Amino acid sequence: MTVQPLSPDELEAALRAIGAERYHNLHPFHRALHGGTLTRPQVQAWALNRYYYQCRIPAKDATLLARLPTAELRREWRRRLVDHDGDAPGTGGVARWLKLTDGLGLDRAYVESLDGLLPATRFAVDAYVEFVRDRSILEAVASSLTELFSPTIISERVSGMLRHYDFVTPETLAYFQPRLTQAPRDSDFALAYVREHARTAEEQAAVLDALKFKCGVLWAMLDALDYAYVVPGRIPPGAFRPDPA
Numbered sequence: 001m002t003v004q005p006l007s008p009d010e011l012e013a014a015l016r017a018i019g020a021e022r023y024h025n026l027h028p029f030h031r032a033l034h035g036g037t038l039t040r041p042q043v044q045a046w047a048l049n050r051y052y053y054q055c056r057i058p059a060k061d062a063t064l065l066a067r068l069p070t071a072e073l074r075r076e077w078r079r080r081l082v083d084h085d086g087d088a089p090g091t092g093g094v095a096r097w098l099k100l101t102d103g104l105g106l107d108r109a110y111v112e113s114l115d116g117l118l119p120a121t122r123f124a125v126d127a128y129v130e131f132v133r134d135r136s137i138l139e140a141v142a143s144s145l146t147e148l149f150s151p152t153i154i155s156e157r158v159s160g161m162l163r164h165y166d167f168v169t170p171e172t173l174a175y176f177q178p179r180l181t182q183a184p185r186d187s188d189f190a191l192a193y194v195r196e197h198a199r200t201a202e203e204q205a206a207v208l209d210a211l212k213f214k215c216g217v218l219w220a221m222l223d224a225l226d227y228a229y230v231v232p233g234r235i236p237p238g239a240f241r242p243d244p245a
């Protein structure tokens with residue numbers, strides 16, 4: 001029996017249902033981060049590990065950019081590189097993420113060295129970069145669609161962290177403000193691309209799987225933090241160890 005393809009609206013609804021079920025806003029570590037029940041060292045561990053995601057995002061976008069077939073698509077996608085890398089030293093999202101790790105009292109050279117990462121952070125983020133490098137353009141674009149759901153979590157995060165943690169200031173969280181406009185712009189484009197190009201049932205299944213995969217990447221990063229930094233005695237050898245209080 002041949003499976004009938006979904007209409008673009010049905011495909012979008014199926015993508016949104018994946019986010020509603022699997023996006024990392026539902027993870028216990030995020031609930032704790034936003035709800036104010038983490039300690040400063042646990043927030044430091046989150047920011048340090050998330051730095052690796054931030055700094056690999058432009059590399060993943062560059063691998064896709066190189067494969068895009070038209071100037072129109074490349075022009076659209078290259079904005080993401082500028083958003084993250086900036087167009088001068090000290091500008092862009094990665095530099096702003098370092099303001100967050102600075103504000104949390106982490107040594108910048110240590111953060112940038114990547115020496116303190118959890119092994120699973122590295123594996124999860126590298127898997128995302130490799131997925132985008134190796135899969136079809138359609139799957140690669142679809143894997144960015146978690147950003148459909150990020151403005152809500154970012155708003156929750158900023159208000160929750162400012163309310164609950166006296167060691168967090170609006171300047172420390174400056175990374176997130178531009179994301180509130182960048183993420184919808186990027187995800188609107190990616191969603192329109194996927195709605196138009198995922199026509200067959202096979203292509204649509206691949207797109208849905210790409211979004212599930214990406215939700216898994218984000219979830220696995222938080223599982224790793226939850227495992228290592230919530231119950232004492234579980235920090236892997238070589239990973240970030242908070243200073244004794």
Ligand SMILES: O=C(O)c1cc(C(=O)O)c2c(n1)C(=O)C(=O)c1cc(C(=O)O)[nH]c1-2
Nearest residue numbers: 057093143144145146147150153154179218
């Ligand atoms: O704070 C978040 O929860 C969150 C989530 C995501 C996401 O859903 O992938 C991104 C970001 N932030 C983000 O800041 C960012 O630059 C980004 C790029 C991408 C991507 O897949 O290309 N996702 C995300």
